[in-house]
Amino acid sequence: MLLQILINGLLKGGLYALMAIGMSLIWGVMDIINIAHGSFIMLGAFVTYWLFTLLGIDPFLSLFFSVGLLFILGYGIQRYLINYVIRASAFITLILAFGIEIFINNLALVAWTADVRKVEVAYGAANFSIGHWVTIPTVRLVAFGLVILISLLFFFILNRTHLGRSIRATSQDLDGARLVGVDVAHTYALTFGLGIGAAGAAGTLWAILFPISPMMGGILTLRSFVVVIIGGLGSMLGPIIGGLALGLTESFGSNWFGSTYSDLIGFTILVLVLIIRPKGILGGTD
Amino acid sequence: MKTKTIKILVGCGIGLVLAGAFPLVDNNFVIRFGTDILMFAVLASAWNIIGGYTGYASFGNVVFFGIGAYTTAILMEKGGLPFAVAYPAAGLGAALFAVIIGLPVLRLRGHYFAIATLGVAEAMKALVQNLEITEGNAGIYLPMLDLSVRHQYWFFYYMMLATAVLTLLATHLMLKAKFGYSLIAIRENEQAADSAGINTTVAKTAAFAMSGFFTGLAGSVYAYQQAFIQPGPVFSVGMTVKMIVMAVFGGMGRLFGPLFGAVSIEVISEFLSDYFLVAHSLFFGALVILAIVFTPKGVIDMVTRRRFGIAYFLQNIREHRI
Numbered sequence: 001m002l003l004q005i006l007i008n009g010l011l012k013g014g015l016y017a018l019m020a021i022g023m024s025l026i027w028g029v030m031d032i033i034n035i036a037h038g039s040f041i042m043l044g045a046f047v048t049y050w051l052f053t054l055l056g057i058d059p060f061l062s063l064f065f066s067v068g069l070l071f072i073l074g075y076g077i078q079r080y081l082i083n084y085v086i087r088a089s090a091f092i093t094l095i096l097a098f099g100i101e102i103f104i105n106n107l108a109l110v111a112w113t114a115d116v117r118k119v120e121v122a123y124g125a126a127n128f129s130i131g132h133w134v135t136i137p138t139v140r141l142v143a144f145g146l147v148i149l150i151s152l153l154f155f156f157i158l159n160r161t162h163l164g165r166s167i168r169a170t171s172q173d174l175d176g177a178r179l180v181g182v183d184v185a186h187t188y189a190l191t192f193g194l195g196i197g198a199a200g201a202a203g204t205l206w207a208i209l210f211p212i213s214p215m216m217g218g219i220l221t222l223r224s225f226v227v228v229i230i231g232g233l234g235s236m237l238g239p240i241i242g243g244l245a246l247g248l249t250e251s252f253g254s255n256w257f258g259s260t261y262s263d264l265i266g267f268t269i270l271v272l273v274l275i276i277r278p279k280g281i282l283g284g285t286d
Numbered sequence: 287m288k289t290k291t292i293k294i295l296v297g298c299g300i301g302l303v304l305a306g307a308f309p310l311v312d313n314n315f316v317i318r319f320g321t322d323i324l325m326f327a328v329l330a331s332a333w334n335i336i337g338g339y340t341g342y343a344s345f346g347n348v349v350f351f352g353i354g355a356y357t358t359a360i361l362m363e364k365g366g367l368p369f370a371v372a373y374p375a376a377g378l379g380a381a382l383f384a385v386i387i388g389l390p391v392l393r394l395r396g397h398y399f400a401i402a403t404l405g406v407a408e409a410m411k412a413l414v415q416n417l418e419i420t421e422g423n424a425g426i427y428l429p430m431l432d433l434s435v436r437h438q439y440w441f442f443y444y445m446m447l448a449t450a451v452l453t454l455l456a457t458h459l460m461l462k463a464k465f466g467y468s469l470i471a472i473r474e475n476e477q478a479a480d481s482a483g484i485n486t487t488v489a490k491t492a493a494f495a496m497s498g499f500f501t502g503l504a505g506s507v508y509a510y511q512q513a514f515i516q517p518g519p520v521f522s523v524g525m526t527v528k529m530i531v532m533a534v535f536g537g538m539g540r541l542f543g544p545l546f547g548a549v550s551i552e553v554i555s556e557f558l559s560d561y562f563l564v565a566h567s568l569f570f571g572a573l574v575i576l577a578i579v580f581t582p583k584g585v586i587d588m589v590t591r592r593r594f595g596i597a598y599f600l601q602n603i604r605e606h607r608i
Contacts (some may be wrong), residue, residue: 033397081575088582088606090396091343095534096578098527103571110565174608185608218523222408225401264412270405275390278398 003134005251011140013247014147015209019202019220020227020239021154022195028233029171029191032082032093036101037224038217040196042108044070044203045212052119059119059208060142066200074196079189086188101217108214116213124208143205150201155236157194167191226270232279305447309440317439321511323552324446325504329525330532330544331453332500337530338538339466340493341473342392345526346403349387349410350380350498352521354505359426359515360419369431373445373506380502381495388494392487395476404523411521425516428509442511449507450545453500457541460496469493473539535577537584546586582606 023037034040047066051057057065077100085092126138158164166187169177178184206212206220223246231242246266253265308320329351337343354376361372391402414420431438460466468489471479480486509515519525528551529544536547554573558566580599581588588598 027397031397033400081579084579084603084607085582086606086608091400092534092578092582092606094343094397094400095530096575098531099571099574099578101571102527102567102574106565106568106571110568188608222404222523225404229401260416261412264409264416267405267409267412271391271402271409274394274398274402274405278394 001133005255006248007134007136009248009251010244011137011144011247012251013244014144015202015205015243016223016227016246017240017243018147018150018198018205020224020231020243021151021236022198022202023224024228024231024233024239025154025158025198026192026195027228029167030086030188031090032086032192033090033097034195035094035097035221036104036217037195037199038219038221039101039104039108040070040074040199040217041203041206041220042212042214042217043073043104044200045207045216046108046112046203046214047200048204048207049117049119049212052121059121059204060146063146063201063204066204067197070200070203071193071197073193075189075193077196078192079185082192083185083188101221105214105217112214114213114215116211118211119207121208139208143209146201146205150198151236151240154194154198158236163187163190223266226266229270230273232277302451309443314436314439317443319552319556321439321443321446323549324443324450325508326529326532326552327450327545327548328446328453328500328504329529330536330548331450331457332497332504333529334533334538334540334544335457335460335469335500336494336497338533338540338543339461339473340469340490342490342494343396343400343530344403344494344497345400345523345530346405346407347497347501347529348521348523348526349403349407350384350501351505351508351525352407352410352414352517353380353383353498354502355509355515355520356414356420356426357502358506358509359428362428362510363426364419369506369510372510373503376506376509377499377503380505381499384495384498385491388491389487392490392494404526407521407523407526411517414517414521420517423517425514428513428515430513431510442507445507446504449500449503452503454541454545456496456500461541465489465492470539531574531577535574535581535585537586540584540586543584543586547584550585579603 019037019041022040023034026032026034026037044066047069048059048062051062051065052059081100082093082096085096121139124139127135128138129135156164158167166177166182167190169180169182170184170187170191174184177187206216227239227242227246229242230245231238231240246269249265249269250262254262257265305320305324309317311317329347332350333344333347336347357376357379358369358372361367361375362369367375387406391399391406394402415423420426431441433441460469468479468484468486471482471484472486472489476486505520509520532547532551533544534547535551536545537543551573555566555570558569562569577585580602582602
């Protein structure tokens, strides 16, 4: 029983980690708190839903489409909108992101109505057991594997490529990066595109595992916050630690206190971590 | 007195007379609309104290609204107390909560403070959803006001008007006092303010409590007006967004900025929802985006500087783009 809860928590935590990787990247590099992050996850989920419903494309295969489309969308939004206010106070970009969130959510609401939908794949309920006690849903395990794969890909891009070097340089010193010839506006846009692309991937996996609706973004943004804060900014490992921590806490918390308490537990942890270790579990003390 | 002071005084007088005479329109729907505008004027102005003047962008001010509403509901329904007691108690309860939560949370800066306050509001909502005394998600009923329908509308309108006037008056007095200067010093440079001998912890906490107090009062009137409240609506993030957008749209760190923002955004939203039943929130989002890009300092900055038109917009963009 305990082992089952542990595994459920870890599997869900992996998804939380993927949700938060993009947010953490955007926040860490450009100091933008992307309140609209959950809305982009929602868009990714709907890309998968429509590709499956209209064209019968397998949800796992649609990952490429959702990541690609959201990368382009993210690039455009940063390049032609956020870049125009990026040097105003951080608070201004925060409100701009709020505006984007309201816009996207309501556009989705007008286009697709508030109905809750589900991607019904034939293999959705497949699972296997280890021993007597632990049952592992296959789809969730595959999703978890993809989370690890995508995280590694991110790690590779940031640490081993020219683009990654530009992003890290811009993040450390905007003017310095510009001096050595980095196209800052382009780099910012690519960073936002990558972050939103990761949100798209999270959306696809979310659509495979859970029901989706245009208003699902708000709570996902809040959970991504919790994950980013618990893990701390500035390292690729942060969101993963944070995601697994939140997944486990929710899983054990709802087992011990009842599922209505899971939000209370999550947000209490958020506030406590901020007060005690504002730089996250991994980060140094302030 | 200087002519400018006289002008402002006359302006305030005219505004007050107009607001006071507003219920003469004799249309309950319109009076209710006026009450809503005044409520958001209180919320945005109260947010302005901590977010605009002190420079701490609280993203959880709705928690004070919810606490005010629930304090009123519990005192009146479970304690059998009159509104005259519940109203100030709601403000004080919210202020007390602001002090308790503010002492640890106000140590954080920038984004971290914003997220922490958001977390506090969400945690509080989850708590109220689970508590016995608040009757959880089912919500809680308040005693009805024993007046004719028409006079009920009048009562709530004037209560909200009084709360709004009180908020603006208190902010004005605060700005004249040393306290107001301390807050602005903290906003501009907290370390320098600290070295200049300002007890920043006390000043910040007091500003947060003041913001919470007036937000709580508005929550109290709102709860009595609705006669039924649930945790979802009175602790909604959307409410926080709205008060911040109003304050920023009007001009934060300006006395009348949030009031201006509340009136204009409510009127625009109402107009949009009349014409575009489904899509009005879509336009609202677009409005927020445009306002942030073109007038990040608020519309009141544009009005007071008498700078209109494309040149002003382009200058703002040039200042902030990369």
